[in-house]
Amino acid sequence: MNKIESRHQLIRSLILEKKIHTQQELQELLERNGVHVTQSTLSRDIKLLNLVKINEGNSTYYVINSIAPSRWEKRLRIYMEDALVMLKPVQNQVVLKALPGLANSFGSILDAMEIPEIIATVCGDDVCLIICEDNQAALDCFEKLKQYTPPFFFSKR
Structure with a gap:
């Protein structure tokens, strides 16, 4: 598994484990796991992984878009x-x-x-x-x- 694939796998795991509200929050979680990315790289990852924000009450968080x-x-x-x-x-x-x-x-x-x-x-x-x-x-x-x-x-x- 290459560096990008492993980063994407980690992002998917983090999204499934916890409600992540912002890109900055996701970036900090990645850094805690030893993965350093720029904001622009993270934005591309979010798009590639088909992550979307959903509303729940008065907060939003990322989920994996399940539209086939x-x-x-x-x-x-x-x-x-x-x-x-x-x-x-x-x-x-x-x-x-x-x-x-x-x-x-x-x-x-x-x-x-x-x-x-x-x-x-x-x-x-x-x-x-x-x-x-x-x-x-x-x-x-x-x-x-x-x-x-x-x-x-x-x-x-």
Whole structure:
């Protein structure tokens, strides 16, 4: 097991053992266990591990999000049907244009799905830039995403 995998395993254990309310609290617990991480690394770990904060009374704490990938796929299909304006591969990227205010939702769903071709998503108000390793990965990603669009979406163009 490499350093990152063991850190992720420790984070999962800590989350399951105790209610952790802040990133700083999690960072301190990791340090007590001999693991030193920066805040930015911890933020990436939280995203990769699909940790979310839930409300309980008047406090919030981290839990492991239990939404299964198939539910993310269903959610993506709904968003594609209701909010997709344009989907186009451009060099090593795929540009996804959405209705105003919904690009970040697309980005979050795509990140949660952990599609191997996607390195990162960068989202604004109505555009989600999907960054891939190279041109071929972008084309492969585009083809995968097309599967979630309504049948009429590309035929009407």
